[in-house]
Amino acid sequence: MASMKLEVVSEEQSLRKWCVPLREDIFATFMAKGSPIMHKVFGDKSLFGPLLFTKFFDPSDAFPLWEFEPGVLLSNLQNPCVDWLQTDSSYVLKSELPKIEKSSVRICVENGKVMEISGVWKNKGESSRTDWRSGEWWEHGFVRRLELPENTDWKKTEAYVYNDTVLDIRLPKTPLMEYCDEGVSKESSSG
Numbered sequence: 001m002a003s004m005k006l007e008v009v010s011e012e013q014s015l016r017k018w019c020v021p022l023r024e025d026i027f028a029t030f031m032a033k034g035s036p037i038m039h040k041v042f043g044d045k046s047l048f049g050p051l052l053f054t055k056f057f058d059p060s061d062a063f064p065l066w067e068f069e070p071g072v073l074l075s076n077l078q079n080p081c082v083d084w085l086q087t088d089s090s091y092v093l094k095s096e097l098p099k100i101e102k103s104s105v106r107i108c109v110e111n112g113k114v115m116e117i118s119g120v121w122k123n124k125g126e127s128s129r130t131d132w133r134s135g136e137w138w139e140h141g142f143v144r145r146l147e148l149p150e151n152t153d154w155k156k157t158e159a160y161v162y163n164d165t166v167l168d169i170r171l172p173k174t175p176l177m178e179y180c181d182e183g184v185s186k187e188s189s190s191g
Helices: 024-032 035-041
Strands: 005-006 006-009 082-086 090-096 106-110 116-122 141-147 159-161 164-172 175-181 185-187
Touching: 024 035, 035 164
Parallel strands: 006 106
Antiparallel strands: 005 159, 082 090, 090 164, 106 116, 116 141, 159 164, 175 185
16 A cells, blocks of 8 residues: 655644635535536545535534534535544544545644644635735645644654555544653553
8 A cells, every 4th residue: 555654743823824714605606617627625524624514614614523422523424535433542534535636745743732734625726815824825725723632742744645546634632641650650551
């Protein structure tokens, strides 16, 4: 199985990034013009689609994904292209990626609280903007922002793309601390 490891970077939240919200009326107009790649990137089965969770939700707003079970949020979809789960030691997100340049996929953690998965699906070409994320970002790229659970050791996050189509992100949990009789803490061996 061919794989490509993605770098997970940390950054401070930028006020210029994702400052233009994707509203439902704008999205409907945008999709009406749609090419097949647009429908693949933003379709209702895609991690990056605003209708993934049944009702409209702007993918540039942080979503508390791990507070929900996939069967509940995705119950309206047959064969969704995204899944997530929790093990004793980590949170796992798997998603099919649209047919895009895999090197454009970027995983970023903002202030240790929000994980952002973004990338470019269309070259800027005629656009004079220096950063496609500061304006009508959906015209050039995609994003899904997810709130991280408090017990995530986000600095050890690993992200891979397998066979050019499957994104696999693993967020280790912070080890539980146990207190010994002497009052000294040690890492739990469970998990």
